[in-house]
Amino acid sequence: MKMFARTERLLLRPGFAEDASALARAIADEQVCRNMSSPPWPYGVQEAQAFLAAPADPALPRCLVFLRTGGAPELIGGVGLQRRPSGAVELGYWIARAHWGKGYATEATRAVIDMARMLRLPRIEAAHFIDNPASANVLAKLGFRPTGLSAPRHSCARGGEAMTRLYRLKLCEALGGEPAPLAA
Incomplete structure (x- = not known):
């Protein structure tokens, strides 16, 4: 199932082979790659x-984020959910970098959280490298709560492990499994 969303300023859609050059240009920044676990550095x-x-x-959902x-819309990021080996769903x-500090991460992730609610997921987890406090701010704005746990996670761009802080967002009520109301 392919998922799309449109927000006030953004378009979220699946990535296609034709997006490879734009994706490489948008993510080709060592600090951007170091803030994630999967992308290598250099990224081409x-x-x-x-x-x-x-x-x-x-x-x-796994979407590219377009301004x-x-x-023509400009590719400025990516957002999605993936299943961890534990079975947990992680954001x-x-x-x-040229678009940091403008609220785009919060806007894009809010749209994916709304998709998760429509999918009736009970909760979403998230993590950020400890040296990336901006990501902690995004998660706090979205209602994620710290679990109190930290754990090492491999970062391809860093070439090794770095400590992360773990967060959780409850989407459904514990009893009855009804979805929480959609964010306004």
């Missing part, structure tokens, strides 16, 4: 092609 068109061709869980403009996101 071949890495973008491999990412776009990789299988994804068809039941969970809606007066002309991941990134925004190109």
Whole structure:
């Protein structure tokens, strides 16, 4: 199932092979890659092609984030949900450095959280590297709560493990399983 969303300023849609060059340009920044666990550094068109061709869980959204403009939309990030080996569903996101501090990460992740509610997921987990406090701010704005746990996570761009803080967002009531109300 392919999922799309449109927000006030953004378009979220699945990535296609034709997006490889734009993806490589948007993410080709060492600090952006270091803030995530999967992307290697350096990141080029071949890495973008491999990412776009990789299988994804068809039941969970995985979207590129485009800034809606007066002309062609501009690829500025990515956001999605993935299933961890533990079975937990985890939120991941990134925004190109030129667009940091403008609220795009919060806006894009809020749209994916709304998708998770429609999918009736009971909770979402998230993590950020300890040296990335901006990501902690995004998670707090979205209602994620710290679990009190930290854990090492491998970062391809860092070439090793780095400590992360773990968060959780409850989407459904504990009893009855009814979805929480959608965010306004």
